[in-house]
Amino acid sequence: MSCRVLFVSDDVNAQRAFRLSFAPLRREWDVTVARGGADAMRRLDGPGFDALVADAHLTSVGCADLLLEVRRRHPPTARIVLADRREPDELVRLLALTHRVLQKPYDPTELQNAIQRAYSLRELLHSPSLASVVGRLASVPALSTLYSRIADELMTPDYSLSAVGDLVAQDLGIAAKMLQMANSALIGLRRPATTPNQAVKVLGADLTRTLVLAADLFSRYNPNSLRPFSIEALWEHSQAVAGLAGAIAASERHDDRLSRESALAGLLHDIGRLTLASQLSGPYREVMNIIRVEGLSAADAERRVLGTSHAEVGAYLLGLWGLPDAIVEAVAWHHNPGGCPGGAFTPLTAVHAADAIVRAGEGAKPDAEYLTRLGLADHWGRWVELRERPKVTA
Structure with missing residues (x-):
């Protein structure tokens, strides 16, 4: 089963760069690009994603609001934020809502590793043997x-x-x-x-x-x-x-x-x-x-x-x-x-x-x-x- 990833950004260039960097993984990863927070909100009506990658700067729907909604509707989704560390106040507000924060401009390999690690962790924590013990x-x-x-x-x-x-x-x-x-x-x-x-x-x-x-x-x-x-x-x-x-x-x-x-x-x-x-x-x-x-x-x-x-x-x-x-x-x-x-x-x-x-x-x-x-x-x-x-x- 492929890893389903939703990338969210208002920046057309960032959307294009994300598609290009993940193109070699298209057989293993199912990547969707949302054109801003409002578009991402509409896409949450489906079965959910394994990972959300969101730019900290979103306009139509703010990044914090998007993260809150993803956490409410799809708790298992790994939430990753791309942020500019020159704006610490905004970053502090997002830290409690995200699993990982990566600095912009991000390294595509680092981002791919972060998504893969988050996906593997969730697979591990949903194993039948663990569920059996937790149930006891x-x-x-x-x-x-x-x-x-x-x-x-x-x-x-x-x-x-x-x-x-x-x-x-x-x-x-x-x-x-x-x-x-x-x-x-x-x-x-x-x-x-x-x-x-x-x-x-x-x-x-x-x-x-x-x-x-x-x-x-x-x-x-x-x-x-x-x-x-x-x-x-x-x-x-x-x-x-x-x-x-x-x-x-x-x-x-x-x-x-x-x-x-x-x-x-x-x-x-x-x-x-x-x-x-x-x-x-x-x-x-x-x-x-x-x-x-x-x-x-x-x-x-x-x-x-x-x-x-x-x-x-x-x-x-x-x-x-x-x-x-x-x-x-x-x-x-x-x-x-x-x-x-x-x-x-x-x-x-x-x-x-x-x-x-x-x-x-x-x-x-x-x-x-x-x-x-x-x-x-x-x-x-x-x-x-x-x-x-x-x-x-x-």
């Missing part, structure tokens, strides 16, 4: 009122960072945990934040939302109720992977946002284990027994017992909760990065490498073919050395 959960873990209110605020195109900061400040426990993590080596703020509003202004709304989610999920369970599964060990491992993933991304000279997304993806990469251990306690005791007796990895033991792994379950939940695709992708493929299309360094690269390094004592190894594909095989030694740096203190 007693309920999808409920989010805190604070997180839900932040998510609601972010749904409005003109949301306020100050309003997000004020919401965080209302829950003293989560606010304290978020500030602790934001000021630690995990995130690496250049200037310490002393209030939620300061942290939000530096981190941005999406990263704040992810930190709030992590603080919420790891603080809601009674550790004794999950034995023999150890939430303390999971938290310690998650912090180690998060700190190292952020350091690896920084060592590759990528921007602060990618480094922070890598760290946050590392913090959440095993969240599916917490969900499975708390909601499917009987089967998960069997998983843990296989790990102990046979020495299998958690992912392999989970697939034997459940037919899927914590990576897919965690990615499914994070996608359901509206986290950015880059973080969902890193969680989904952190054990099998070669399954994700694309040839660029992403949070997935950092989390996969960090997890393998942290678990080296358990026999974990990196995906050498994947690193070679990215041209990063000779970077491994430098990444391993980063493990010796001071540990995260969050």
Whole structure:
């Protein structure tokens, strides 16, 4: 089945350039070009598209309005925006409504990779084996009122960072945990934040939302109720992977946002284990027994017992909760990065490498073919050395 893509722009030259760049893929991709937002709205009456690529500057119907409508009528559609970073105010308004933002003028290969990765992620998260396990959960873990209110605020195109900061400040426990993590080596703020509003202004709304989610999920369970599964060990491992993933991304000279997304993806990469251990306690005791007796990895033991792994379950939940695709992708493929299309360094690269390094004592190894594909095989030694740096203190 081909990937169905809708491209939306008011610019005739941009429409022509998009058609030309995607012409070699016409046997594999079904590409439709809409002449502006109003034309795109009419095309939403059909069965839907796998991916929407929209120019941030639309006139007849604004880009934010189009994204809101696509999210309402076709939630699985991957939403990608082409934006001019010289206009940050407009970009901030769109960040909460899109899965990915690419800078104009865009590289056609980069855009094709972004679409393919988004399409592959959605195929993975709709697999029958994953659906079977999700269907066995007693309920999808409920989010805190604070997180839900932040998510609601972010749904409005003109949301306020100050309003997000004020919401965080209302829950003293989560606010304290978020500030602790934001000021630690995990995130690496250049200037310490002393209030939620300061942290939000530096981190941005999406990263704040992810930190709030992590603080919420790891603080809601009674550790004794999950034995023999150890939430303390999971938290310690998650912090180690998060700190190292952020350091690896920084060592590759990528921007602060990618480094922070890598760290946050590392913090959440095993969240599916917490969900499975708390909601499917009987089967998960069997998983843990296989790990102990046979020495299998958690992912392999989970697939034997459940037919899927914590990576897919965690990615499914994070996608359901509206986290950015880059973080969902890193969680989904952190054990099998070669399954994700694309040839660029992403949070997935950092989390996969960090997890393998942290678990080296358990026999974990990196995906050498994947690193070679990215041209990063000779970077491994430098990444391993980063493990010796001071540990995260969050």
